[in-house]
Amino acid sequence: MIPEYSPKWKCAATLVPMTVAPPVSLSSPGPSLDPDEVGVQLIAPDGRRTPNPTYDPFLADLDPAGLRGLYRDMLLIRRLDQESEALQRQGQLALWPSLLGQEAAQIGAGRALRSGDFAFPTYREHGLAHTRGVDWVHMLRFWRGTHTGAWNPREHNINTYSVVIPTQALHATGYAMGIQRRHRDDVALACFGDGATSQGDLSEAFVWAAVFDAPVVFLCQNNQWAISEPSRRQTKIPLYQRAAGYGFPGIRVDGNDVLAVRAVCMQALERARSGQGPTLVEAYTYRMGAHTTSDDPTRYRSPADARRWAPRDPVERYRRWLRTEGLWDDDAEADTQQAINAEAARVRAGCLALPEPQPAQLFDHVYAELPPPLREQRDGYLAYLETLRPEEF
Amino acid sequence: MPRWTMVQAINAGLRAALTEDEDVLVMGEDVGVLGGVFRVTDSLQHEFGAERVIDTPLGESGIVGCAIGLAYHGFRPVCEIQFDGFVFPAFNQITSQLARFRRRTDGAVAMPVVVRIPYGGGIGAVEHHGESPEAYFTGTAGLRVVTPSDPQDAYFLTQQAIRCEDPVVVFEPKRRYWEKAEVDVDATPAPMDRCVVRRAGTDATLITYGPMVRVCEEAAAAAEEEGTSLEVLDLRSLAPLDVSGILASVRRTRRAVVVHEAPTTLGPGAEVAARLSEALYYEMEAPVLRVGGFDTPFPPARAEQQYLPDVDRILDAVDRSVAA
Secondary structure, eight states, X not given: OOOOOOOTTOOOOOOOOOOOOOOOOOOOSSSOOOGGGTOBOSBOTTSOBOOOTTTGGGGTTOOHHHHHHHHHHHHHHHHHHHHHHHHHHTXXXXXXXXXXXXXXXXXXXXXXXOTTOXXXXXXXXXXXXXXXXXXXXXXXXXXXXXXXXXXXXXXXXXXXXXXXXXXXXXXXXXXXXXXXXXXXXXXXXXXXXXGGGGSHHHHHHHHHHHHTTOOEEEEEEEOSEETTEEGGGTOXXXXXXXXXXXXXXXXXXXXXXXXXXXXXXXXXXXXXHTTOOOEEEEEEOOOOSOSSTTOOGGGTOOHHHHHHHGGGOHHHHHHHHXXXXXXXXXXXXXXXXXXXXXXXXXXXXXXXXXXXXXXXXXXXXXXXXOOHHHHHHHHHHHHHHHHTSOOOO | OOEEOHHHHHHHHHHHHHHXXXXXXXXXXXXXXXXXXXXXXXXXXXXXXXXXXXXXXXXXXXXXHHHHHHHHTTOEEEXXXXXXXXXXXXXXXXXIIITTHHHHTTTSSOOOOEEEEEEOSOSOOOTTSSOOOHXXXXXXXXXXXXXXXXXXXHHHHHHHHHHOSSOEEEEEEGGGTTOOEEOOTTSOOXXXXXXXXEEOOSSEEEEEOTTHHHHHHHHHHHHHHTTOOEXXXXXXXXXXXOHHHHHHHHHHHOOEEEEEEEESTTSHHHHHHHHHHHHHTTTOSSOOEEEEEOSSOOOOGGGHHHHSOOHXXXXXXXXXXXXX
8 A cells, every 4th residue: 555645744725726817908108018928917017006905915014115125126236237247248257147127037036035945046047146145246256257156055045056957946846845854934946947948857846846745936037038049939838837737836927027026926935835835936027138148139039029028127117116106216216326336346346356266276175075086186286387387596 | 694685785774874864865766665676775664754765756857856955955865766777867967966066165065965876787677777877977076986796885885875975876786686695784894985805816906896896706716716816806986986996906916907897988997997007007017908898788688698797708808918
C-alpha cells in the first residue's frame, strides 16, 4: 500500500481558482490597446485609478510616504540603469541588460516581499535586487567582470544573477521545500521571462511546486521579447493560463502598473504563506530597450511596436496618478532628481574604483578547501608570474 | 562484523547519515516506498519519514535543481539518479549550477549536495543502463567525483560525501552492488580524496577504480602465478585525483597500466597518464598504457563483454608494459 504523502504543513484548503480581473477599458492617450492583454490594472496609462475591492486591500498598508517611495524607487532604478548602460558604452562594463520598461514589475514585486522571503532573479532583475538592499555598485561587479557573483545572497535574501535560465525556478522551488521543512512562513520568489517559459526546467519547477504545495510565487515578466523572438514564438496561449495545467492558479497583471503588480504579488505571496501553494503571476510588460548592450533590436522589432507601448510607460503613469492625488509636485520631483543624480555619480565612481581581481583569486572558493592538485596549479602559476617581474637594478 | 552487499552497505551509510544529522535528506525517483530500484534506500522512508526521504516527480533536473534550493536552506540532500544514462537531464543543473554556487557567492552559499549514480556495465542491461559517464563530471571545477569499489569503502564514502561541504558525485559500480564482504563499521576510513593500494606489487601498477578494481585484483592474482607482481591502486577519488598517491606507487613499480570502463580517449586514464608522464618520465621503464572502454556507444548487452576490460585484456597490456 502506498502511504498518503501528508506532511505536517499541508493545508487542507482546496485550490481556489484565481481569475483575471474584468478587463478595464483604456482611455489612454495614444493608440488603443486590446484590453484582454492587460490583466489586473489599478492605474490606467493616463493615471486614472480604478478602485478594486479584491486588490485594494493589498495596498492598504501603503501610506503617502510608501506610495511616494515606489515612485522614487522606479525613478532611481531607471536612472541607474541608464548610468550603467552609459558605463558599458564607455567600455567600463562588459555587458549590460537594461531593465528599461520593467521598473513597475520589479519594484512592485520587490516591495511586496517580506525581509524573510527569498528571491531568485534572472540577469535583468537589478530593480528587484535594489529592493532587497543590494548596492548597485555590487551589481556592477558582475557586469564589469571583477567578480563571478555580485553580492552576498545571505545578506540580502536574494540569489545572485542567474544567467542559464530558468535553472533558478527549480532553486526557488527547492528553497520553498526547505521553508516547509523548517516550518516557516517565508516565501520564495522565482523570476523569469517569457523566453524561459519554453525551457523544461520551468515545467519541472511547476510540477514540483504543485505536487508539494511549495510556498513559491512564480513571477514571469513577459516583456514580449526573448532577444529577437516575440512571445508568440514561445507560446500559443497567454502564459498565465499555463498554470492551470499544473494545478495552481495563474494570473496576469499589468506589469507597467506598480500598484497592481504589488497587490497581485502580495495576494500570491499570502496564498503561499498560508500553505496554499504556488501561483504564477504574469506581469505583462515591455522591454523598451535592447536585450543587452550587445543587441540591436532594429533588426527585428518595428518602431511601431515601441510606439504602441510608449504610452504605457510605468514611471510616467504612476507620476500622473501621484500628482492627481496631490502626493507629488515639481519640488518633490526636483529634489528626487537631485538625489538620484548624486546616487548615479556615486555608482559611477564606485564602479570605476572596483578593485581588479588578483591572479590568486582565480582559485578561491572553487572548493571548501583547495585540493592539492589545484593548489599546485595555483602555486605554479603564481611562481611563473614572479618570473615575469622586471629585474631590480 | 556484518557481511553486507554494497547495496546494504550504502543503505547503512545513508541510515547513519540520516541519524547523525537531521538536515540530511534523501530524494529521487522511487527512493521512498519502493526503496529504490536497486533497494539502496530500502526502508529509509519508513524510518525517517516522507519529509526526509522524498519520492520526487520524475525529472532529474528537478531532483538536482530542487536539491540546490534545499541546500540553500541548509539541508544536505542526497539525490539518487536511477541509472547512469539518466543523469543527462540533470547535467545542466549539476555542472552550471551545483558546481558553481560556492564560487559565485564568494563562499557564502555552500552546496553540500550528493548525487549518487549507479554506473557501469556488466549486468546485461539495455541502452542507457550500463554507461560510465564520469569524465563529463571530472571536467567540471567545483565538483568532487568519487567511486567506491567494495562494501566497506561504499559504507564510508557515502557518509564522507554527505559530510563534505562541496557537491560530490558518487558513482556506484552497480555490477558490484550484490557482492558481499565484511564491513568493519568501526574502521577508520581513508580520507575521501585519497587513493588506496588494494594489493601491493613490484613490477607494475594497475591504476583503476570502481567496478574494475576487482577485475584488476583478479588479473594481479593471475599474473602472480606467472611470476609478475602487480600492484592494484584504487583511485577512489577521480576529482580531485590523488596525484601524490599515484606517483608514489608508480615511483616504486616504474610501470603503469590504467584500467577503466569509461571510453579510453580523454577518459580519466588520460589524465593519469599525463600526470605520470609529467612527473616520472625519466624514471619509468615503459610508456603508460590504457585499457578502457572503446570510443563507441556502450554496446547492447550481448556484446558488452567485448567492450568491457577483462583480465585477459589487462594482462595483455601488462605483458606489453613489462616487455618494454
